[in-house]
Amino acid sequence: MAPRKLAAGNWKMNGTLAALAEIDQLVAAHPSPACDVLICPPATLIHAMATRAAGSVLRVGGQDCHAKTSGAHTGDIAAVELKDVGASHVILGHSERRADHGETDAEVAAKALAAHEAGLVAxxxxxxxxxxxxxxxxxxxxxxxxxxxxxxxxxAANTVIAYEPVWAIGTGRTPTNDQIAEVHALMRDRLAARFADGAEISLLYGGSVKPSNAAEIFAIADVNGALVGGASLKASDFGAIISALGA
Structure with a gap:
């Protein structure tokens, strides 16, 4: 089975309730896209966005979770809490978390395990x-x-991998097609060797993906979608990326 195509948006620390109008436009313009669609807004918007998107193709996710299910962890959020308010996915190990909060690979793995146990896609x-x-x-x-x-x-059912070269995130710079292909080929080989269905795990590219370069990136071998930052904040821009992925 081929990996599922996924257009994922990471709103980062952007958006208030007024921004949910973009969701209405996105859902109306893409009622049945040829790929899965996910937006990960700030935690304050997850429940409202999930409620607004109910019955549509749009899935909603968190941007991080704690490895514990509960406890004295002020300011953190548990995977079970994300699931409870309507999330289906959670982004983990983003370079901004690794850099700003010193997250290690082991900590990311522990969070991913918690996400899996809560029924979330990591x-x-x-x-x-x-x-x-x-x-x-x-x-x-x-x-x-x-x-x-x-x-x-x-x-393949509970995990997606996103390759985001740190130097390309939000800079307008992107690796060459050959560089993207080289990394995605390595990831596919390593996952296929380690997991029974590793060949089916979706691999996303992220880092300055926008409507003008999306189609070219999606044509690269082993690129099954994108993790999109700034361009996911506007329905028109993210919609164009969704269309390019489904083409």
Whole structure:
């Protein structure tokens, strides 16, 4: 079975209730897209967005979760709590979490396990910095992050991997097609070797994906979709990316 196509949007720390009008436009314009569609808004909007999207193709996710199900962890949110308010997915190990909060591969794996146990799909992010790319360390970095961040028990049903080169996120820069293909081929090989259905786990590319370059990126082997940042905030931009993925 071929990996499922997924257009995923990460709103990061952007959006208030007024922004949900974009969801109405997106759902109206794409009632039956040829790919799965996911938006991960700030935690404050998850319940409202999930309620608004009920009955549509749009799925809603969180941007992080704690490895514990409850406890004295002020400001954190548990996977079971995300599930309770309507989330189906959660982004884990994003480079901004790894950099700003010092998250390690082991911590990401623990969070992914908690997500799986709660019935959420874990969207696990990996990616190299510019210094690592320039030093020729990209493939080693990605292989190490994959091994350490993806827990045993990962399947095509409960896990998605997103490759986001840190130096391309929000900068307008993207790797060459050959560079993207090289990393995605490595990820596919490593996942297929480690998991029974690793060949079916969806692999997303993220990092300055926009309507103008989406179709070209989606034509690259082993790219099954995108994790989109800024371009997912507007229904028109994200809708164009959804259309490119389904073409």
């Amino acid at each position: 969207v696990i992010c990996v990616g190299e910095t510019e210094a690592q790319r320039d030093a020729g360390q990209t493939l080693d970095v990605i292989a190490t992050q994959l091994q350490g961040s993806v827990p045993a028990g990962a399947t």
